[in-house]
Amino acid sequence: MATFKDFRNNVKPNWCPGCGDFSVQAAIQRASANVGLEPEQLAVISGIGCSGRISGYIQSYGFHGIHGRSLPIAQGVKMANRDLTVIASGGDGDGFAIGMGHTIHAMKRNIDITYIVMDNQIYGLTKGQTSPTSAEGFTTKSTPSGSVESPLSIMEMALATGCGFVAQGFSTDLKDLVSLIEQGINHKGFSFINVFSPCVTFNKVNTYDWFKEHLVNLNEIVGYDTSNRGMAMQTIIEHNGLVKGLIYKDDKKKSYQEAAHGYSDKPLTGTDLKLPEEKFNEL
Ligand code: SF4
Ligand code: MG
Numbered sequence: 001m002a003t004f005k006d007f008r009n010n011v012k013p014n015w016c017p018g019c020g021d022f023s024v025q026a027a028i029q030r031a032s033a034n035v036g037l038e039p040e041q042l043a044v045i046s047g048i049g050c051s052g053r054i055s056g057y058i059q060s061y062g063f064h065g066i067h068g069r070s071l072p073i074a075q076g077v078k079m080a081n082r083d084l085t086v087i088a089s090g091g092d093g094d095g096f097a098i099g100m101g102h103t104i105h106a107m108k109r110n111i112d113i114t115y116i117v118m119d120n121q122i123y124g125l126t127k128g129q130t131s132p133t134s135a136e137g138f139t140t141k142s143t144p145s146g147s148v149e150s151p152l153s154i155m156e157m158a159l160a161t162g163c164g165f166v167a168q169g170f171s172t173d174l175k176d177l178v179s180l181i182e183q184g185i186n187h188k189g190f191s192f193i194n195v196f197s198p199c200v201t202f203n204k205v206n207t208y209d210w211f212k213e214h215l216v217n218l219n220e221i222v223g224y225d226t227s228n229r230g231m232a233m234q235t236i237i238e239h240n241g242l243v244k245g246l247i248y249k250d251d252k253k254k255s256y257q258e259a260a261h262g263y264s265d266k267p268l269t270g271t272d273l274k275l276p277e278e279k280f281n282e283l
Pocket of ligand 2: 120
């Protein structure tokens, strides 16, 4: 049986020392081993950004896609290679700006993959511009007088879209993050895990200390019920999205594969993909 070390390769990450993405990489490797996967049973598909490099740093199948397009690729990989466990990953810029249309529709479509976003409230790869989750007043190279836009409440959006698994982690809480990723992989349907993953180089506001001071652990809210969507929405609004833990899980919602007529878990073969001759002639 594989251990987390089997999910390591010999590529040295070129993230800045202290970047939150290191912990997310470690958490994916540990969670994959903990749920009993072998490296050849996992595919990590990423978008563009500092976090997008993650697919090259894990010993598994990998695909470093194009900007904002990790989800269409990941869904295609899962539908064609049905035995694979598929993790899509990227940053807040990748998933919530250029890729937002795909994010919403992947949540709605509910194909059985796990989407992990490394949310640092900034564009790191392009050296520090305001992102969709940056706070109002946030000063960067693209908003020298402070951002006048309000940040996107991504957790409210996920719940409104009908996403059946919504969680939020913090990159230094490795044990909790590993557990959330395990739960996400095991959930039958689309699982969304937003991870606060500080950019130590360009975001001097949303630091590790800032998150430690502001994040509320849902496990410590007495009576919090992860199957209650209304309670989840209300709690997120009350805490301005700054919560960590499993926010909402709907075990009854059918995944796309379970709901689709004629879907089989069998891997597709060349014959399955070939158009019958009579259909071809109709074209
Ligand atoms: Fe991480 Fe920021 Fe450095 Fe990118 S620029 S590797 S997000 S710390
Ligand atoms: Mg970012």
